[in-house]
Amino acid sequence: MNVSYLREFILSEAEGLQFIKKVFMLIIVLVMIYIAVLTFILGCFPPEWEERPTLNAFGEEIYTRKQRKSFTILTLFGVINKPVLEIFGDIKKQLNRDLAVARLDLSPEEFMVVQEVTIGVLLVVLQPIVKSDMVIFYICVSLAGGYMLPRIWLNGKIRAVKNVIVKELPDAIDLLALCVNAGLDFMLALRWVVEKSPPSLMMTELNNLLQEINIGKTRRDAIRDLAFRYQLPDLSTFSRTLIQADKMGTSVTEALNILSEDMRLSRFRRGEQMALKAPMKMLIPLLLFIFPVVGILVAGPILLDFIENNPFKAM
Numbered sequence: 001m002n003v004s005y006l007r008e009f010i011l012s013e014a015e016g017l018q019f020i021k022k023v024f025m026l027i028i029v030l031v032m033i034y035i036a037v038l039t040f041i042l043g044c045f046p047p048e049w050e051e052r053p054t055l056n057a058f059g060e061e062i063y064t065r066k067q068r069k070s071f072t073i074l075t076l077f078g079v080i081n082k083p084v085l086e087i088f089g090d091i092k093k094q095l096n097r098d099l100a101v102a103r104l105d106l107s108p109e110e111f112m113v114v115q116e117v118t119i120g121v122l123l124v125v126l127q128p129i130v131k132s133d134m135v136i137f138y139i140c141v142s143l144a145g146g147y148m149l150p151r152i153w154l155n156g157k158i159r160a161v162k163n164v165i166v167k168e169l170p171d172a173i174d175l176l177a178l179c180v181n182a183g184l185d186f187m188l189a190l191r192w193v194v195e196k197s198p199p200s201l202m203m204t205e206l207n208n209l210l211q212e213i214n215i216g217k218t219r220r221d222a223i224r225d226l227a228f229r230y231q232l233p234d235l236s237t238f239s240r241t242l243i244q245a246d247k248m249g250t251s252v253t254e255a256l257n258i259l260s261e262d263m264r265l266s267r268f269r270r271g272e273q274m275a276l277k278a279p280m281k282m283l284i285p286l287l288l289f290i291f292p293v294v295g296i297l298v299a300g301p302i303l304l305d306f307i308e309n310n311p312f313k314a315m
Helices: 002-044 070-089 089-102 108-129 132-181 186-196 201-216 217-230 233-248 252-308
Strands: none
Touching: 002 217, 002 252, 070 108, 089 108, 089 132, 089 217, 108 132, 132 186, 132 201, 132 217, 132 233, 132 252, 186 201, 186 233, 201 217, 217 233
């Protein structure tokens, strides 16, 4: 009696393990199908990730060297990188401009210290998982990652600042056009807009433009430097229009009115473009969260029934 009961128990355990194995294989098949479909769709329609502009990404207050007590260590170790950057002058100029656009109070030497620290952190973190025959690959990955990660972070800051500039430029042009239409010349209109407008990134740049003109730089050079610093199409159009009006002696009022209308139209088209991209962006969470659940609910019972009542088993 006990022997037959033990035999039935062993057979039931074996059937349970076989059923668990079948369910596990079913889950693996569904996951592989899902990955294949997702990869195919992403290959046909590559998504474009977009980052929304926000003032909180960089803050509005810029600290001076005396206020930056937390960056004294970077300043100390940045002296080591100074001879290296003196050799590569173009790289230093590019880094200096990128850091200024990103609103980061760092020198190029200090940014190189951040990259070197990142390389050291990656060397320490990746060391336990590296085998003896992968030392060269491990060093190359650490060097590339340490160089690229701070650069990616810096590029993200630059994109955020440029997005804010593009967003606020039409409003600033509207205010300038309104002041010029009221009878003020361009410089007085610029001063009035800077003084009366709430603090923002575009107002900060216009204030810098006003200060550069006040200390002796010509209006053309100051406006041209503003466009060159950010290298944005809208800002370049604004700069080119004002410089052309100044050269030709045409009315700034008419130029600002036309430019304001063009900027508004361009902003409306960008909004339409973002709205048209929304269905494609909704496809990603749809594939990641809804499609697997629907696939399991629909195909799961069918595959389980096919495994239990396989018609090819008798053959």
